[in-house]
Amino acid sequence: PGTPAAPIAVTPTPTPTEPEPTEPPAGSPPRERCADGRDVAESLRPSDAVGxxxxxxxxxxxxxxxxxxxxxxxxxxxxxxxxxxxxxxxxxxxxxxxxxxxxxxxxxxxxxxxxxxxxxxxxxxxxxxxxxxxxxxxxxxxxxxxxxxxAGQQLVVPRRSGVTGLNGSLTGGRVCSATDSTAEALLLERDVTSRGIGMVTTANHLDCVVLLQLGEAEALVTDSALAAGHIAQDPTLRPVGDPLTVxxxxxxxxxxxxxxxxxxxxxxxxxxxxxxxxxxxxxxxxxxxxxxxxxxxxxxxxxxxx
CATH class of the missing domain: 3.40.190.10 (Periplasmic binding protein-like II)
Known part of the structure; x- marks a missing residue:
């Protein structure tokens, strides 16, 4: 791992004011569908045409x-x-x-x-x-x-961490994600800051790993496939729960x-x-x-x- 590639953005942690929502049930959540009802992964039919x-x-x-x-x-x-x-x-x-x-x-x-x-x-x-x-x-x-x-969004924490999810076990701590990533979008959608969880964003998900190793974040959210690579490189990390998205x-x-x-x-x-x-x-x-x-x-x- 290297050092963070860009300045780190930190969202202040407010005092929780609303009841904490529950985690979605275990299992695979549905793949996203767009406003027109189409599968998000629809694409154009293959062709060997030259344009x-x-x-x-x-x-x-x-x-x-x-x-x-x-x-x-x-x-x-x-x-x-x-x-x-x-x-x-x-x-x-x-x-x-x-x-x-x-x-x-x-x-x-x-x-x-x-x-x-x-x-x-x-x-x-x-x-x-x-x-x-x-x-x-x-x-x-x-x-x-x-x-x-x-793949799907996965919470990753240090192996000895007591964090069990995007819930009260993270209150008072900080969770990291890459800027403009689907991980950041998920954390914003879940409105984690309203539950006393701070958000940290970096240019790349690997920078989040560095912050986790330095103790400057308590958890990171990234794709489960990328999380597998992080854990393969650093066995002091572990995934938490099932992927939160598909x-x-x-x-x-x-x-x-x-x-x-x-x-x-x-x-x-x-x-x-x-x-x-x-x-x-x-x-x-x-x-x-x-x-x-x-x-x-x-x-x-x-x-x-x-």
């Missing part, structure tokens, strides 16, 4: 991708070579091969959670592959591929790049094809199998709107 966005990539002869460099198992640099590796990186390479052929050139840009959407909209990257949850709010700003993984991960792109969305979905079809012999399963076995409790891992079934 303006794909032509830009072909002319450059390189794919520029925003990734994480600090998410162990998903997107991180190896200490010996400095290369990017992880589940997300395996997916990037599959997309690059679909667009540019074997041995395609990929330009990796390490981007913080809070900068993902801006970099896409300003076309500083072609896409972001960074454990990015597909949400209805984000779909108003960027386009998404079909889902390639499903969130699909997608490849994010500029909202005007419909041809690129279709080509990425074509790459995802190839990445997930073959059942237990798929590239998706091979990547899962390499990076995630030893750290995630899933007896039957499989990619989400794609949902197309056209």
């Amino acid at each position: 303006p966005a794909v032509r830009r990539i072909l002319a450059r002869d390189a794919l520029v991708v925003g990734v994480d460099q600090n998410s162990y198992l998903w997107g991180f640099r190896t200490p010996d070579t400095g290369r990017f590796v992880g589940f997300d990186i395996d997916l990037v390479e599959a997309v690059a091969e679909e667009l540019l052929g074997p041995n395609a050139r990929v330009v990796y840009r390490a981007v913080p959670t809070s900068e993902r959407i801006r970099l896409l909209r300003e076309r500083e990257v072609d896409m972001v592959v960074r454990t990015m949850s597909i949400t209805c709010d984000r779909r108003r700003e960027v386009a998404f591929s079909s889902a390639y993984f499903e 969130e699909p991960y997608g490849v994010a792109m500029h909202p005007d790049d419909e041809d690129l969305v279709r080509r990425v979905n074509r790459a995802l079809e190839g990445f997930t094809a073959g059942g237990g012999d798929s590239a998706w399963h091979a990547s899962y076995e390499r990076w995630l199998a030893d750290h995630m409790e899933d007896p039957d891992p499989r990619p989400p079934v794609p949902v197309y709107r056209d």
Whole structure:
């Protein structure tokens, strides 16, 4: 882990004034549906057509991708070579091969959670592959591929902590999340500050881990898949309870790049094809199998709107 990448924002902790709401029952909560009634993970049907966005990539002869460099198992640099590796990186390479052929050139840009959407909209990257949850709010700003993984928000605390959830056991303490993340949105939705729980936000979820290690936060909320990586690196941490949400991960792109969305979905079809012999399963076995409790891992079934 490194040091926090940006100033830390702290929401003052008020005195609790309302009764504490109860936690949702155990089990999988439903996946989000948008105001139009559609599944949040709906995307465009795969195609091999070449449009303006794909032509830009072909002319450059390189794919520029925003990734994480600090998410162990998903997107991180190896200490010996400095290369990017992880589940997300395996997916990037599959997309690059679909667009540019074997041995395609990929330009990796390490981007913080809070900068993902801006970099896409300003076309500083072609896409972001960074454990990015597909949400209805984000779909108003960027386009998404079909889902390639499903996770949920997870509370993580030090192993000796007495915290049992987003409840009275955290009153007087602070919970950390990345800025502009679905974890932050969940904490705001739950209005945790009204129950005497302070909120701390940082540029990246790894910065929250550092604050937890320093004793400057009592808990963090992040995707369960990312939490598995944190705990694999630091066994003094543990998850608390079941995931609080169900969130699909997608490849994010500029909202005007419909041809690129279709080509990425074509790459995802190839990445997930073959059942237990798929590239998706091979990547899962390499990076995630030893750290995630899933007896039957499989990619989400794609949902197309056209």
